[in-house]
Structure formats: structure tokens, C-alpha cells
Amino acid sequence: MSFLTPLFLSLGLLAVPILILYMLKLRRREVEISSVMLWQMLLRDREANAPWQKLKRNLLLLLQLLLLAALIVALARPFLKVPTVASGTVVVLLDASASMNATDVEPNRFEVARAIARQLIDGLSADGKMSLILVGHQPEVLAPATGDKLDLKKALGQAKVSEGPADWEAALALASGTVRASSIENSTVVIISDGGLPANLPPLPGEVRYVPVGKSADNLSIEALSLRATDKGPQLFANVANYGDSDRVVILSFSSGGQLFNAQQLTVPAGKSTNVVLTDLSDDPAVYQARLSAPASANTSGPLDSFALDDTAWAVYQPPAAGRVLLISPKNIFLEQVLAALPGLESFRLTPGAPLPTDPFNLYVFDGVITDTLPAGDLLLVNPPPNSLFTVGGTFTNTALSQIAANDPLAKNLNWSNVHILKARQVTPPAWARVLVAADGGPLVFAGEVGGRRVVVFTFDLHDSDLPLQIAYPILMANLINYLAPSQAFSAPDGLRPGETLTLKPSGGDTVIAIEDPHGTRYAAQATVAGVLFADTHTLGVYTAFSNQSVLGSFAVNLFNPAESNIRPAPFIRIGRSDVTASAREETGQLEIWPWLAAIAFIVLLIEWWIYHRGPTLPAMSDWRGIFVRKKTLP
Amino acid sequence: MTALFDEKTLRKLDRLALVASQIRAGAMKGDRRSTKRGTSIEFADYRDYTRGDDLRRVDWNVYARLERPVIKLLEEEEDLAVHLLLDASRSMDYGPDEHHKFRYAQRLAAALGYIALAAGDRLTVTTLFAVNGQGGAGAGEQGSRQYGPARGRHHTLRLLHFLEELKTSGVTELDSSIRTYALAAKRPGLAFVISDLFSPSGYRDGLNQLQGRGYEVTLLHLLAPDELDPPLAGDLRLIDAETGDPQDITLDGGLRDLYRKRVESWRDEIEAYCVKRRVNYIPVTTDTKWDELVLYHLRRRGLVK
Numbered sequence: 001m002s003f004l005t006p007l008f009l010s011l012g013l014l015a016v017p018i019l020i021l022y023m024l025k026l027r028r029r030e031v032e033i034s035s036v037m038l039w040q041m042l043l044r045d046r047e048a049n050a051p052w053q054k055l056k057r058n059l060l061l062l063l064q065l066l067l068l069a070a071l072i073v074a075l076a077r078p079f080l081k082v083p084t085v086a087s088g089t090v091v092v093l094l095d096a097s098a099s100m101n102a103t104d105v106e107p108n109r110f111e112v113a114r115a116i117a118r119q120l121i122d123g124l125s126a127d128g129k130m131s132l133i134l135v136g137h138q139p140e141v142l143a144p145a146t147g148d149k150l151d152l153k154k155a156l157g158q159a160k161v162s163e164g165p166a167d168w169e170a171a172l173a174l175a176s177g178t179v180r181a182s183s184i185e186n187s188t189v190v191i192i193s194d195g196g197l198p199a200n201l202p203p204l205p206g207e208v209r210y211v212p213v214g215k216s217a218d219n220l221s222i223e224a225l226s227l228r229a230t231d232k233g234p235q236l237f238a239n240v241a242n243y244g245d246s247d248r249v250v251i252l253s254f255s256s257g258g259q260l261f262n263a264q265q266l267t268v269p270a271g272k273s274t275n276v277v278l279t280d281l282s283d284d285p286a287v288y289q290a291r292l293s294a295p296a297s298a299n300t301s302g303p304l305d306s307f308a309l310d311d312t313a314w315a316v317y318q319p320p321a322a323g324r325v326l327l328i329s330p331k332n333i334f335l336e337q338v339l340a341a342l343p344g345l346e347s348f349r350l351t352p353g354a355p356l357p358t359d360p361f362n363l364y365v366f367d368g369v370i371t372d373t374l375p376a377g378d379l380l381l382v383n384p385p386p387n388s389l390f391t392v393g394g395t396f397t398n399t400a401l402s403q404i405a406a407n408d409p410l411a412k413n414l415n416w417s418n419v420h421i422l423k424a425r426q427v428t429p430p431a432w433a434r435v436l437v438a439a440d441g442g443p444l445v446f447a448g449e450v451g452g453r454r455v456v457v458f459t460f461d462l463h464d465s466d467l468p469l470q471i472a473y474p475i476l477m478a479n480l481i482n483y484l485a486p487s488q489a490f491s492a493p494d495g496l497r498p499g500e501t502l503t504l505k506p507s508g509g510d511t512v513i514a515i516e517d518p519h520g521t522r523y524a525a526q527a528t529v530a531g532v533l534f535a536d537t538h539t540l541g542v543y544t545a546f547s548n549q550s551v552l553g554s555f556a557v558n559l560f561n562p563a564e565s566n567i568r569p570a571p572f573i574r575i576g577r578s579d580v581t582a583s584a585r586e587e588t589g590q591l592e593i594w595p596w597l598a599a600i601a602f603i604v605l606l607i608e609w610w611i612y613h614r615g616p617t618l619p620a621m622s623d624w625r626g627i628f629v630r631k632k633t634l635p
Numbered sequence: 636m637t638a639l640f641d642e643k644t645l646r647k648l649d650r651l652a653l654v655a656s657q658i659r660a661g662a663m664k665g666d667r668r669s670t671k672r673g674t675s676i677e678f679a680d681y682r683d684y685t686r687g688d689d690l691r692r693v694d695w696n697v698y699a700r701l702e703r704p705v706i707k708l709l710e711e712e713e714d715l716a717v718h719l720l721l722d723a724s725r726s727m728d729y730g731p732d733e734h735h736k737f738r739y740a741q742r743l744a745a746a747l748g749y750i751a752l753a754a755g756d757r758l759t760v761t762t763l764f765a766v767n768g769q770g771g772a773g774a775g776e777q778g779s780r781q782y783g784p785a786r787g788r789h790h791t792l793r794l795l796h797f798l799e800e801l802k803t804s805g806v807t808e809l810d811s812s813i814r815t816y817a818l819a820a821k822r823p824g825l826a827f828v829i830s831d832l833f834s835p836s837g838y839r840d841g842l843n844q845l846q847g848r849g850y851e852v853t854l855l856h857l858l859a860p861d862e863l864d865p866p867l868a869g870d871l872r873l874i875d876a877e878t879g880d881p882q883d884i885t886l887d888g889g890l891r892d893l894y895r896k897r898v899e900s901w902r903d904e905i906e907a908y909c910v911k912r913r914v915n916y917i918p919v920t921t922d923t924k925w926d927e928l929v930l931y932h933l934r935r936r937g938l939v940k
Contacts, residue, residue, distance in 0.1 A: 027870070028870045028871055028872040028883055029869065029870065029871055029872065030871075030872045030874055030881075031867060031871050031872070031873055031874065032873075032874045032876055033729070033862075033865070033873050033874070033875070033876065034725075034726040034727075034728075034729035034736070034831070034833060034859070034862060034876050034877075035726045035807075035831070035833035035875055035876065035877065036873050036874075036875040036880055036881075036882040037833050037834075037835055037875075038833075038862075038894070038897060038898060038901065039873055039882050039884060039894070040882060041897060041901070042890075042893060042894050042897045043882070043884070045893075045897065046890075046893065613887070613888070
């Protein structure tokens with residue numbers, strides 16, 4: 001045992017006055033009473049108890065000296081040398097990746113790591129400083145360089161494990177920065193993890209120590225679950241991997257919309273994986289869930305493996321949203337090509353004059369022609385003849401650009417300066433329309449909504465202009481088609497990994513987009529034309545997206561990470577060019593014990609008080625009167 | 636009236652009389668009846684002749700010799716002699732005003748004395764104390780005071796004055812003082828010893844002597860409430876009020892408990908001894924109202940009627 005502030009031990013000299021006070025004759029207060037006869041009789045009777053009195057006095061002296069000793073030693077701050085992993089300036093990297101959820105050590109790996117970090121805090125020397133960094137999807141600094149053990153422990157208590165992979169590069173960069181900010185010579189970086197670090201990590205300054213967590217590699221996981229649309233309907237593909245050292249029999253069950261519809265028993269050899277393909281699935285949009293469970297037999301019970309996050313997977317099937325477009329046109333190569341080029345469109349051609357097919361289409365493109373009864377659906381009218389929606393006059397040739405509605409999202413990034421148009425039809429723009437491009441003679445392009453349909457009108461024939469040869473053409477057409485036949489708000493056919501972002505495109509009319517996570521928490525954002533970026537994909541499960549008008553769809557977030565599913569604890573990790581093996585407790589830290597001494601001092605104080613007041617027998621309550629002594633005086 | 640009593644109180648005492656259960660009392664002058672019928676010829680005492688006495692009772696031989704008429708008193712004609720022995724040592728000077736022991740003793744003596752005078756008994760009041768370790772009592776001894784013998788109600792005022800002027804001094808030496816008194820006895824009768832019994836030399840010999848002389852003894856043991864349950868604590872040096880002897884003591888809850896028990900057992904001892912010797916023992920604490928003591932307790936014990 002050594003002392004941090006040994007000078008305080010000189011306070012032991014205070015024991016001398018205490019002893020002197022005890023050795024001096026006890027000063028007694030004089031009280032005159034009527035007769036001492038009875039007292040003398042009493043004391044004679046009490047001869048037997050005299051030793052207790054002497055003993056009591058000495059006992060009190062002893063207790064007071066003990067109290068003084070405890071307080072002085074506590075002030076001198078004694079400490080025990082305890083073996084610890086690091087001392088001095090320490091940066092602790094705490095692995096919070098998904099594999100730390102494994103329960104092969106009680107209660108789970110992350111809690112064990114937390115306990116190890118706590119021990120490191122305890123063993124920190126009095127002048128040491130520690131930083132705590134939680135390595136999750138993004139590295140998070142739990143506590144900056146501080147020597148306050150209480151603060152460190154509190155910050156440690158708030159750390160949470162994640163369900164996704166960890167970003168080690170960013171964490172190591174953060175650690176390097178912290179080490180460089182203090183002194184490199186005396187710094188140690190301690191990595192508490194179960195391995196699974198990526199290869200090619202940059203080297204760290206200072207000393208690196210590694211504390212491994214976890215002990216078993218036994219894990220079965222669903223490595224992949226995806227849906228493919230084929231001619232015969234959607235197909236579900238699943239892949240189950242066995243990371244353990246022994247072959248395992250497992251049951252893979254499939255449910256759709258909460259209903260179990262298929263279950264198969266698989267034998268997965270050690271270190272290998274098995275595929276399962278399901279066909280004959282319905283074409284409706286559905287949420288599929290696959291689950292691994294242990295086969296119910298006599299001698300197996302309990303959980304399947306110690307890592308449960310990869311035992312369930314989800315896949316969302318959204319049939320390809322056929323944006324069906326019907327082009328009614330004599331022959332227009334420009335329109336045909338642009339419709340074929342834009343994604344998410346299924347285009348059909350109809351010769352003018354032929355009756356409209358009864359199948360509904362999302363978008364009808366009328367090129368130079370029009371039908372009497374307009375079909376229900378959005379309309380793109382190019383060079384329209386007179387019709388029921390608006391009045392069409394003669395032609396005009398003054399087609400120099402006079403105005404572009406630059407603020408309109410449909411005319412965004414539109415550069416009309418190089419476009420030349422021969423002639424255009426004179427159209428009075430109706431009240432429901434907004435003009436996107438206007439010339440001096442009249443509007444060239446306008447759009448709007450009427451009768452429950454969206455309508456876009458080009459007042460000129462595309463062959464009469466060089467618009468299709470300009471860059472403006474595909475930009476404008478993409479905007480317009482998107483407005484008229486919106487594709488899906490988002491596309492995530494294979495789901496996402498935790499931490500990945502998703503962009504959701506609103507369709508016209510959506511003002512707010514909200515996403516509900518598997519726990520039911522809602523995230524809402526304003527819908528802008530650029531779309532909404534959603535990044536809170538940290539929980540595994542099925543997410544649903546809404547707009548203020550409709551349900552936009554669902555998507556799944558799965559782990560699907562072989563590095564995390566392989567929970568085998570690594571005996572060493574590779575940082576830079578060196579392999580860091582698990583550290584023994586080779587350094588010595590300091591464990592201060594003054595709190596214990598203070599507690600002992602307090603208890604001794606209580607005992608002393610008790611003995612002083614109690615005496616050899618239990619006092620009655622009325623005896624407390626005696627504390628207030630009245631001196632007897634002669635009347 | 637004096638500070639000791641007021642008229643109302645005295646009136647209450649008027650109707651009381653002291654009871655002597657063990658000794659016989661004279662029949663005539665004390666207004667007391669004797670249990671015996673008929674007269675005995677036993678000569679007891681002479682008394683000066685006063686007007687109104689029966690001429691047949693005059694002893695002519697003495698008249699012939701001394702030329703002074705005296706009346707012969709026979710045994711049954713004796714009146715009851717009441718002796719009040721008051722402990723006036725320094726230890727009695729204790730207690731707060733309302734519980735002061737000596738004051739209480741004075742009152743008690745006054746009450747008993749008045750009852751005796753009102754009933755026509757022959758009252759003698761004496762203080763007991765010792766000087767220089769020598770017990771003494773009776774008139775003429777240095778410091779000891781005596782009143783009486785006196786008979787008749789007209790002595791009341793003088794009795795009260797006498798009692799009021801008494802002061803405490805000296806050391807309690809009950810044994811020797813009582814013994815001296817007993818030996819000097821002329822007319823044994825009822826004896827009331829009012830004391831706190833804080834006498835290291837004891838009291839038993841004295842009481843024995845008194846009884847041996849024919850006295851019927853009642854012991855009124857006076858103690859202040861603070862003496863039964865002292866409100867003291869800590870490291871003390873107790874000084875004896877009489878002798879000045881110091882006693883070092885460290886008083887805590889346990890010791891006080893023991894002291895209380897010791898006082899109780901001390902009283903019990905005295906009581907047991909008194910019962911054995913047919914001495915009436917009345918333990919009195921000075922916070923008992925004195926009229927309650929006289930009118931109730933003493934009456935209950937059959938000492939007063």
C-alpha cells in the first residue's frame with residue numbers, strides 16, 4: 001500500500017493531545033447534596049462493576065485514537081496497486097456493433113465490455129485521463145479526456161449497443177486525434193471488442209491494447225432474403241449460413257403478412273451455407289418474413305444460437321409499378337425514344353383513329369390528334385387540335401422565348417435559349433393551367449390539373465422545332481413524365497442495411513412524408529422536389545412510408561452482414577501493420593481506498609457515541625433528563 | 636397567624652386527635668378514657684395544686700413537709716405525653732422551596748403538635764442534632780432546642796413561633812441523640828421522630844432505647860423527590876452538606892438506575908426492621924401535600940383519628 005499524499009500522515013501528532021487529555025485528572029463538577037451516605041453505600045455495592053468503569057474509559061480512548069487514525073490515513077489517500085490493462089492517458093474504444101449483442105457471455109457481450117471498461121476506469125491513476133469512444137454506425141465520444149471517474153462511469157452507463165455494423169475507420173481516426181492532442185508517449189488505446197474489424201486499418205499512434213470479448217462462434221444466420229419478379233410471378237430467395245464449428249439442423253419458416261405459409265428443415269454444414277428458393281408466390285404486394293428456429297426435439301431447448309439479430313429477415317415485395325403509357329401518334333420517333341428511355345415506363349403505341357383500348361393506362365400521349373371523349377388518366381397533348389379542355393386558335397410564328405416559369409419545378413434547369421420553333425398553335429391557356437414556357441405570340445408549354453387528371457400541353461409539333469435535339473428536351477420530358485406518371489416514391493427491392501440512407505421522391509401534391517420504424521416511432525419531413533433523405537435506419541425490421549395523401553410503401557432493414565454474423569471472437573486484431581493480441585493485465589493501476597476508511601471512521605464514531613451514553617446497562621427514557629444538570633445551590 | 640399555617644388549616648386539624656394504641660393513657664385530665672375500670676392506687680406523679688382540683692386528692696404528707704399543696708396523680712390519670720423529635724441537621728436543609736425538607740418537617744411538627752395541644756396532650760418538641768460528634772438533646776445542651784412540656788390550646792401560637800425560628804445546623808447523629816433523649820425521659824408516651832435518617836452511625840440503637848423506655852415510636856422518614864431520583868449526570872464530585880465529605884462519581888444512566896433501586900431497598904430495609912420492632916414507619920416524600928399526609932395517610936394508618 002502506498003500513499004498519494006503521505007504528508008497528511010504527520011497529522012498523527014494530533015494523537016498526543018488526545019492522550020494528554022485522557023491522562024490528566026478528570027475535572028469534576030462539584031455539586032452539593034444533602035448526604036453522600038447513600039452514594040457511598042451504592043458505590044460499595046458496586047465494587048464488582050469498577051473494572052467496567054476503568055475499561056470503559058480506556059475503551060473510549062481507544063476508539064478516539066482509532067477514529068483519528070482512520071481519518072488521517074484516509075486523508076493520506078492510500079492506494080492499492082491493482083493490475084490493469086492501461087494507465088496514464090487512455091483512449092477506450094468500445095465496440096457497439098451488432099455482434100456485441102451476442103449472449104454467449106452473460107448477459108451479453110456489450111455488458112461484459114462495459115464491465116471491462118468500468119474496471120479500466122477504476123484502475124485509472126489519480127492523474128490519468130481517459131476518453132471513451134463508442135464505436136457504432138458513427139463513432140460517438142461518450143466522455144472527452146477527463147480524470148473524473150464518476151463522470152466516466154456515468155457516461156459509460158449511457159452507452160447503447162447498436163444493431164448494425166461499426167465504422168472502425170472513423171473511430172480510429174477519432175482515437176488518433178485524441179491521442180495526438182495529448183501526449184503520445186504515455187498514451188494507450190484500448191480496444192474492447194469481439195474482433196470483426198475490417199482489414200487495412202490505418203496505424204494508431206501510441207500503444208494499442210486489445211481486450212477480447214465473447215467466447216463462442218456458434219451462430220446461424222440468414223445471409224440473404226430477396227424477391228425477384230419473374231414471368232411466372234415473384235420468387236423468394238433465402239440463404240442460411242452456419243458460422244459454427246458443427247453441422248446444424250435448423251427450421252426456416254416463412255410468413256407473409258403475419259401468416260405462416262411455409263417451413264423447411266435444413267441441414268447446414270459447419271462453415272457453409274444453404275439456399276432455399278420459394279416460387280408460387282402471389283403477385284400482390286406483401287411483406288415476407290423469414291425466421292430461423294431450433295427444431296423441436298427432445299434434447300434441444302432454449303434459443304437457437306447466441307446471436308439473435310440475424311435469425312430473422314424481412315423482404316418487401318412491390319410489384320413493378322408499371323407506369324403504363326399509351327402513345328397515340330402517327331409516327332414520332334422523338335416521343336417513342338424518350339418514352340422508352342425513361343425508367344419505370346411501359347409504353348404502348350396506338351395508331352390514330354383506332355379506338356382506345358379498354359385497359360386503363362396511367363398516361364395517354366396524344367400527338368397531333370385527340371379523341372372526342374378524353375380517357376381517364378393523365379394526358380400529354382402535343383400539337384393538339386381543338387378539344388374540350390381548352391380553345392385552340394390558329395397558328396403563330398412569333399415563337400421567340402419571352403418567358404420561362406423558372407420557379408416552377410417542372411421547368412427546373414430548363415434552358416430554352418437555343419430552341420427554335422417554326423410555328424405553334426394559338427391556345428388560350430385555361431384557368432387551371434400554369435404556363436411553363438411562353439413566347440411573344442402565345443404559350444408554348446403549359447401544365448395543370450383538371451377533372452382529376454394532370455394535363456401537359458405542347459402547343460407546337462415537335463417536328464416543327466429543334467427542341468428534341470437540345471439538352472432541354474430530355475430534362476423537360478423527364479420532369480413532365482415524372483409529374484404525369486410518377487414512378488415509385490422509392491426503390492429498395494433488396495432492403496437496406498442498418499445505417500444506409502434512402503431517398504424518397506414525393507409525387508406532386510405531397511407536402512409531408514412520414515416514415516414509421518419497426519418500433520412505431522414516426523419521423524416526418526417536409527417533402528421537397530429533391531426528395532427526402534431518410535437515415536434513421538438503425539433498427540432492424542420493416543419500415544412504412546406515408547405521405548399526407550397515401551401510403552408510399554414499405555421497405556425492410558436487415559443485418560445481412562457476414563462480418564457481424566461471424567461472431568467468432570478474434571484472438572488478435574490487425575491495426576496498421578501490427579497484430580495486437582489480447583493484453584494481459586500487465587500494467588499496474590491505482591485503486592484508492594479512502595472511501596472505505598471514511599466509512600470505518602464514521603462507524604467508529606457511532607460506536608463511541610453509543611458506548612459513552614449507554615454505560616453498562618440500558619438507560620430508561622427518563623434518564624435523558626440527566627443530560628441537563630442543575631447545580632444545587634444553598635437556598 | 637404565622638406563615639406556617641393559616642386559620643383554615645388549623646380548623647381542619649381541630650377535630651383530630653392522636654392515637655396511642657400501645658400505651659395506656661390517663662383517664663382524667665387528658666379527656667381520655669382508659670381501658671381499665673376502677674382506679675389503681677399506683678402512684679405516678681405529683682402536681683401543684685390549682686384552683687378547682689379535688690381536695691380529696693391532695694397529698695397531706697407532702698403538704699405537711701413542704702407547706703405546699705400538691706395533687707397526687709395516679710397511673711390512669713396520666714395524660715398522653717407526645718414527644719416530637721425533629722431532625723435539624725444540615726442534611727435536612729435540602730430541596731427547592733416547595734419541597735424543602737426542613738420546612739416540611741416544621742409543618743409536620745406543627746400539625747402534630749397542634750393536634751396534641753388541641754386534644755389536651757402533654758407536648759414536648761425537641762430538635763435532634765449533634766455538635767462535635769457528640770449527640771445531645773434536651774434543654775440546656777448547646778444548640779439543641781426544646782419546647783415544652785406544654786398542655787393546652789393556648790400554647791399554639793408560641794409553639795408555631797418556636798418551630799418557625801428553628802434553623803438547621805450540625806451533623807445527624809441520630810443514634811446518640813435519640814439515646815440521650817430516651818435516657819433523660821421522664822414521661823414516656825408517643826414519640827414521633829421526623830428525620831431523613833441520613834445518619835451513618837445508624838438509628839436502630841436509638842429507637843431501641845426509646846422503645847425500651849416505653850415509648851410508642853412512629854418514624855416519619857422524610858425525603859425530597861430529588862433525593863429519590865437525582866437529576867444529575869456526568870463526572871461529578873458530590874459534597875456532603877453536613878460533613879463536607881467529597882465523593883467522586885461518574886454518573887450515567889446505569890448508575891442512576893442503580894441508585895434509585897438502592898434507595899428503594901434502603902427504605903424497604905428500614906420498613907422491615909420497623910415492622911419487626913413494632914415501630915410505625917411512614918415513608919414521606921416532600922412532594923406529598925402535608926395535609927394529605929396528616930388527614931389521610933396518618934389517619935389511615937391509625938395514628939390519628
